[in-house]
Amino acid sequence: MGENFSLALAKAATGDKLSRQQIIDLLGALPGEEENQLFKLADQVRKQHFGDEVHLRGIIEFSNYCRNDCYYCGLRRSNKQIQRYRIPLAEIIKTAQYAAELGYGTIVLQSGEDPHYSGSELAEIIRQVRQAGNFAITACVGERSREDFARMKEAGADRYLLKHETADPNLFTQLRPATTLVERIKKIGWLKELGYQVGSGNIVGLPGQTVATLAEDILLLRDLDVEMAGLGPFVPHHQTPLRDSKPGDLSLTLKTLAVARLVLPQTHLPATTAIGTLHPAGRQMALGCGANVIMPNLSPESYREKYQIYPDKAGSKENPAESHRKITALLTEVGRSISTGRGDSPKEKFKNER
Template sequence: MNTEKIIEKLYENAEASRGELEFLIDGRNEETAQKLSALARRRALENFGNKIYVRGLIEISSFCKNDCLYCGIRRSNGKAQRYRLTKDEILECCREGYGLGFRTFVLQGGEDAFFTDDVTAGIVASIRAGFPDCAITLSLGERSRESYEKLFRAGANRYLLRHETATPEHYAKLHPKELSLENRMECLRALKEIGFQTGCGFMVGSPFQTTADIVNDLMFIKSFSPQMVGIGPFIPHHDTPFADKPAGAAELTVFLLSVVRLMNPKVLLPATTALGTIEDGGRERGVLAGCNVVMPNLSPLSVRKKYMLYDNKLSTGEEAAEARAALERRMEKIGYRVVTERGDYKD
């Protein structure tokens, strides 16, 4: 196989075979990474110009019924700091964000039984009524189809549900027995069918991950054709069973972001907080590799340190929504501009 031809094929046709992707990933070097990044950046510029869409992230609860082995807010972590925001607190975050120029709000949290369908739909409806020109994105885990339908009717537009890994055996090594990849995929299918702009994604360098697993992820994303893809490096948390596992590499994360951009040219692709956490300037590096979304934190300052999914998570400084001017300067330095737009997916 020839690396140059695989990259050209990715750019021209937005596809590659399983074997070609494995060859590309295992044989990558700085030269191929730079070429891939340049082409991914070109493709993003063709579809979005130099616009960077911002999403205001509101972390509504650190309670979670699940016990995923990698997550700092897992159920059995007795040292986790638990909190949940009230409806009024969430709406205040939206008011502050709107004033800062955000036109998408992302409500993210653990799978918290307090946020029933009625409670969550009521919050969504209040945001929709108060901010009719904004997009509402939810990232609240696995729920029933009926629940998703109710939230969609209440006014939610988008739903992020990272699949984490598309390999069943690998999924079982990262999650407790009561969770299954089959159900996760069923949730994703239901979200798309209901009409949500749907996002999936995976961790790079998660424990036990192989190149074949990564290729499974890339092939799944291509076939599922989501509107959003969230990819970030695995970062261990000191109070989880994976505390001693090595973190994923920024280098491989950025490489795969470029592959995702070329295979899915119009997808909304965030440069994640995890990437910014693991490498100074990681978010800019992600943008230069084809990303077009960033998600600063709008959560109340009093809780930001409590929503700790992994160690050293950035939540203040230029990760914070209040520092939007600093974020704009950083993006301008690399030739991009932060825009006040919803940034919806366009077919």
């Protein structure tokens, strides 16, 4: 193994804080022994902090309308080929009740940034879903006002997922017209102040991204002190300006996940649907290098294929029961078990919520 890589890995093994250059050295792990040792250490750190239980967080994608025009996302407002939908509240509640029957510890209410919903309407959805079962609720509806964030928290949202996408401010605005990284981080700060368990994260393999940028992504997640970090590969969508771009690299995605686990030992890290889309065994690989969460799609069948952030999403052609069976089998295959708890953050400040 290379000297710089070995020194960085040895420091990571002690739990000491890694520098930017050490993170870059680890992200540059070469195929073979270096990658194997990186993944092995990340898996050990995951086991130390979270054991072998995997938290299932069921996603209900209740609207695919979006006011944004992000170059990488199939939900972008300029996409006129997509069939738009909003799931009626009664169907959302029915889906949440089904999730409760399956024993899910968390429901994720996700949508595009849909201005159709007021803060009060989003709060009411959360309030009614909370009554459907004994689970935590994660909201993922994009940037809203501080007042809307507060309403959702008061209605029973425990967590909020707002990915920063890329820590490069120029690339952020280039790929997300009329938005800024500064504003995004400000909104994440509001969520922290309001007492949410906060999730963020980035896309690996965006055009124009570098390994140095990925190091900045991980450093930003550390600075934000997030409770969850979604790190998934870029998957090009044929109805976006990035249709001809190369997808994110599987190896680099796994290395980013592994390094994130070393830098963020108490942060929940999902084996993302995107990595399962990139490679049939992607989720299994992610679980082997730091991941401890899977987020199955529980949306009713008639809507599942219409929520196309990227095409051919893993599990999009399955019904919720089939998805659950496959994930249960996957976890058995890799020697992991399904958690029966809510999967709250292990950080001291959230212990009174359990």
